[in-house]
Amino acid sequence: MAPSQNLDAEGITRRQSLAALAGAGALGLAGCTQSTGNGGDGGDGSGDGSGSLSGSINIAGSSTVFPLMSAILEDFAEQHPDVDPDISQTGSGGGFSNYFCVGETDFNNASRPIQPEEEELCGENDVEYIELVAATDALTIVVNPEADWIDSLTIEELASIWRSDAVETWDEVRDDFPNEEIERFGAADTSGTYDYFIENVMGDEGHTDDYSATEKDNAIAEGVAGSEYAIGYFGFAYYFQNPDQLKALEIDSGDGPVEPNLETAASGEYSPLSRSLFTYPSMESLGEEHIAEFARYFVEQTTNEDLVAGDVGYVPATEETQEEQMQKLEDAIEEAQG
Amino acid sequence: MATDNANAGGFGEVSRVRGIVFEYLSFGASVFGLVALGVLLVYVSIDAFDLANASPEWLLTYFLTLVVPFLAFCLYSANDSEVTRRALAALGGGLVAVAALFTAIEAVVAPIPRLNWQLAYLFVVAAPVAAYLAYVGSRGRVAAVGFGLLGRLVGGAAIGLAVGTLFLVFDELVWFLAYTFGVVPAAALYAYGRWRAADRAATAAIPVGLVGLVTAVFLRRVVTVYPSDLVIYLWTIAIPVAAVGAFLVVDRSGRTVGIVVAGLPLTVATAGGFLAAGAGLSAPTVLLVLVLAGVPTAVYVSRVIEVGDGIVGLGLPILLAAGVAAGALIVEAWGVPAPDPWLDLGYVTEAPSRTPEEAGLYPAIVGSVIIIALVAVLSFVLGVGTSVFLEEYTPESGVLGSLTRLLQINIANLAAIPSVVYGLLGLGLFANLLGFGFGTAVTVALTLSLLILPITIISAQEAIRSVPDDLRRGSDAMGATRWQTTKNVVLPEAMPGIFTGTILALGRAIGETAPLIMVGAATTVFSAPSSLFSRFSAMPMQIYAWANFPQADFRYGVVAAGVITLLVILIGMNGTAILLRNRAERGN
Known part of the structure; x- marks a missing residue:
């Protein structure tokens, strides 16, 4: 690394350079002590006289x-x-x-x-x-945007898809639906969404085990976007931010189908899924x-x-x-x- | 890699086919993971830097102002016409091949999302060629000097930032007192003892230092007036660093150069600190960055000039800076549409936000850096201690020997326990029982240290075991005690291996999420932590939360930027450890 050592004729001793450095350091320190005037600014953040919150x-x-x-x-x-x-x-x-x-x-x-x-x-x-x-929040039921055969579900139909002895194929839900197996994506049982969904849709009939459970909305969305015969549910925010990625179903609780949006949820029309x-x-x-x-x-x-x-x-x-x-x-x- | 064909005739055709098949299978196996990881990283960088929206003109501008000069610099350093020919062929041929292949795939198979052939060329051809040329070039003196200078600038700045971050939670006033009353007298005594060959003074250094430290802790409660932060950092860090730099230079180059090498960065840094205070930046951090980058740079420059070989290489940072400036100028002047990267200055200096454009990672970065610094110290001390004890002090036979073996087996088993379980342990032991609090830096760091401790111990044991017994016996024969043998022979010899194991383990610790969730680390905090016992967030926690946000900009752009930040910090950390290891290796 160091092939040529330049040997100075006089040779600066360590003592001299140390002295020089000490001098420079002292000078530097002395130059800065002027700012010591505001000393004691350290402390542990208790000195904020204005009475602001902390x-x-x-x-x-x-x-x-x-x-x-x-x-x-x-x-x-x-x-x-x-x-x-x-x-x-x-x-x-x-x-x-x-x-x-x-x-x-x-x-x-x-x-x-x-x-x-x-x-x-x-x-x-x-x-x-x-x-x-x-x-x-308006609990939103989503299907694949390609699924043009479905626009709305009644609460009973929704319950038949998600209750513990759930139907297997779409044509068992409604006769004019295709004879294809239902793929379900929903909230995990640690989630409040899961509890709410059972209570307001299925009641005593419980929740099926035959579904992909997750806490993550985007995992549900990706699952539903991946298959024409998939269905999923989650909070409104995800659908609100990504309206083109999925299709939200209108829900009919007896007074005709109602689509989930800010107005219908606020007015209580979108029942029983607004929470x-x-x-x-x-x-x-x-x-x-x-x-x-x-x-x-x-x-x-x-x-x-x-x-x-x-x-x-x-x-x-x-x-x-x-x-x-x-x-x-x-x-x-x-x-x-x- | 190459098969041994010398005896091919003797074995017939069958064994050759098997051998070739095996060779290609193992090649495929080794490439599979790398390619998958490479594709992931390419997409993450494209998202983080918004390269999908970069116009071809923008890419071309920076390719010409930044990449081409860098390649030319490496080629100049390599000074090998064969390498030049090959590099040009790869760049030119790659251009045609990638463009043709990419167009063909898009036309025949399927469109490739978020990529165009220019980007593919950049990642598949230009980046590997640049890496190859940097490697070949660095064997020449010019590029070696260039990279050495660049490394000191970047590395020094990074260490300055890290030290500044640590002082967010550690009380700099205690440090000031401890330094003044402990470190300085001890160092002075030690230096005096060495210089005058007065052993007694040198031996007294450690007790004096300890007394000073205790005094400092006591004084911190009594003394109420302190110098300003800037003066504290100047006195405790900047001046000693500059002094060390000067000492390294004075012997070789004389007093004038020594004063310049120490004084210039010190002056610039002090001025920078005062200016920063005026501009609303953190004065101490600016001072630390400038000093820790400036002094090593100045020492290196003076050494290169002294040696007088490869001085041209010192121009590399200027070349790169000029390239960036020229590119920015051209982009500005011709109105070339530029991408809007998610990973920018605001991202690393601001707090999380609900809007993706304003979201920042700063509190989580600080949290991760502090946690990882604590984990590094804790796991290194505990890991090396345990492994030295197990390897050097425990008997190999008898009842104690079997106890040792039992301990060994348990440590090996601990390495296989899932991290969630360590999280539970941390929750029960550190957060509840010992009362260090839910999700505080102390709890998190202790939990993570426990998590990686088995890996550290096992790798340190391997390193210690690989020290030849002859060395120990030789030391014994000289009349050394076991402690002297361990200290002077075994540990220096094993240190590179110990560092390697610790680096790997720390890499795991910085990315852990499950134990952090278990001990109650916060998902999001909005300001940097102010003490070791305030609630923390860490980068993986924040990234995980963002990945769940409904807005697509969060899930792609902001998360990608977070991943890149995490990787950069990981690489920086590993780079530091690798430098330490190489130094230890050279020391042997």
Whole structure:
């Protein structure tokens, strides 16, 4: 590496170069000590005199509510740079049993109301909470865009496809459908969507095992897009953002077929598949000012059409619902901070 | 690769056919995975850099201003007419072949999505030829100098960024006190001891240093006034780095050069730090990047000039920068439509967002870097410790010997346990029982360290076992104790192998998602973590979440950009470790 060593006649000793360097370093340091005047800026972030909000917000729960909640969090974090929020998608049930009801998170998102076992668990750990409605979702039934033989289904027909002793071929659903096997793609049983679907479509008849189960909407979409005789269901957001990739079926619950869109879901016409999405703040957390402020901000944003409908693809809450929720929240905050 | 045909006559036709079939089968097997991976990476890069929307004119512009000069530089360095002829033939012939083949496939079989023949040429012909020429060229002095300089610039900047990132969670004030009262006196004592051959002073260095560290932790609670961040970094990192650079140069090139080599980058970096503070950037990070890139670069340049061979190679960074500038100028002047890459500066410096155009990975990048730094330290210390104990200190026979074997078998079994199980262990042990918190950096790092520990131990054991026993016996014969033998003979000899095993294991740790989900790491955080006990996100978590978003731009563009970022950081990490390994190898 070093073939030619240039031997300086005088030879600079290490002592001299050390002295030179020390001198330079001292000079450099001395030059910069002027900026020491504002010393003590380090600290651990407690010195923000303006009384702005700070602290962390931990959120877990439903992957259906995740896009909505993280969109609102994003704006809140931008307005309050000292607040440090984080959000995880654990599924509604996973969030309650692993994090929320053991007191690890401040909010839990859910795509269905809290269930009795979960209430019990929260009770055991003295975790109190209130229920806030986040938005409305329209559970969307999709088929392949090539499937021009089908436009709508009645609730009974839908149940015959998905109940536990489900029919095998399409012509068993309705006589004029083709004699082809049905391929099903749906939500996994950890998902709130799965629970909601059973409760409102099949009732006691349960859910078939003969389907591809996943938590991921785009896996369902790819599956349905891959076969003309496939059917799947998921939340409205995916279909809303990719309307050309799949065909949404109109649902007939007795008053003629209704297509899923923001209006029919908001008005309740698209029943029984329009559902409320929830978030559950814990009372203890609402006692902290920055979390109470975020909860207020959240309820305010649930009527924001650009955000809820445009960016995320859910149905915004009505003004009435918002007022109701805000009242409930303010009462809870007062009690918590009381 | 080549079959041995010397005895072909003696075996007859049958065995030759089998041999040839076997050769091609094994060739196919080895190529299959590489081709599949290559196709994946090509598509991911096309998505991340929006190359599908790059106009042919744009590609041609940068091909001429950036790729061609680089190839010419390599050819000039190789200085071999045979290589030049072959490279030109491959580039020209490849152009015709790819264009023809691509058009034929599109016409006859099916259209190939998101690719055109220009891109195919770039990935299938130009990139391999460039890699080959870079390899051939680097055997010549000119390109070796060019790559050496480029590597120091890029590597130094990367290390500067990494160090700056680590100080986001580590308290720089403690570091300042520890450095001032521990490291500096200890280093001074040690240097004095070596210089005056005063052993007592050198021996005193370690205790003095330790006392200084304890003092620092104590003082941190008492002292309330500190110098500004910039001064702290200047004093604790920039000046020592510059001093080391100067020492490396002074002996060879004299005092003036030494002062220039240390002083120039230091001045530039300090000025840069002050300017950055004015421009709203992080002054310490700018200072660190400039110093850690500048000093090694200056040392290298002075050495190359001193040696006087291959000075032309120093022009490589200028050549590339000029190429980028010229390309940008032409694109701007002629209004060539340019692609809009997902992976840009905003992507790596901003927080996640609901709109794909504004989405960024910054908090997750910081999280991953911090976690991986902790994992590297933890698993290296624990892994090397365990393997040294198992190989050097445990008896091979008797009751203790069988206990050791039992331990060995268990470690080998641990390596096969699924990562989700380690996640559960982390959740139960670190998050709940020891109370390090759900999804904090400490919990995540400890869990991941446990996960890769068996791999680290086993590979370190292999490396230690491969040190010839003759060396140990020789050391024993000189009267060395077991500790001296381990320290002076075994570990230096085994270090390259230990590094290799650790690199592979760390590569696995940085990409893990399942244990992170189990210990409750956040999917999304909006600001970089401020302490080791705040909630973290990591790159794989955020990428996984984006892959599930309804908007197609997220699932293709943003996710692809995340994958490329993850790969770049992985390569950077491995590159550092490989450099350390090569250094250890050369040390032998």
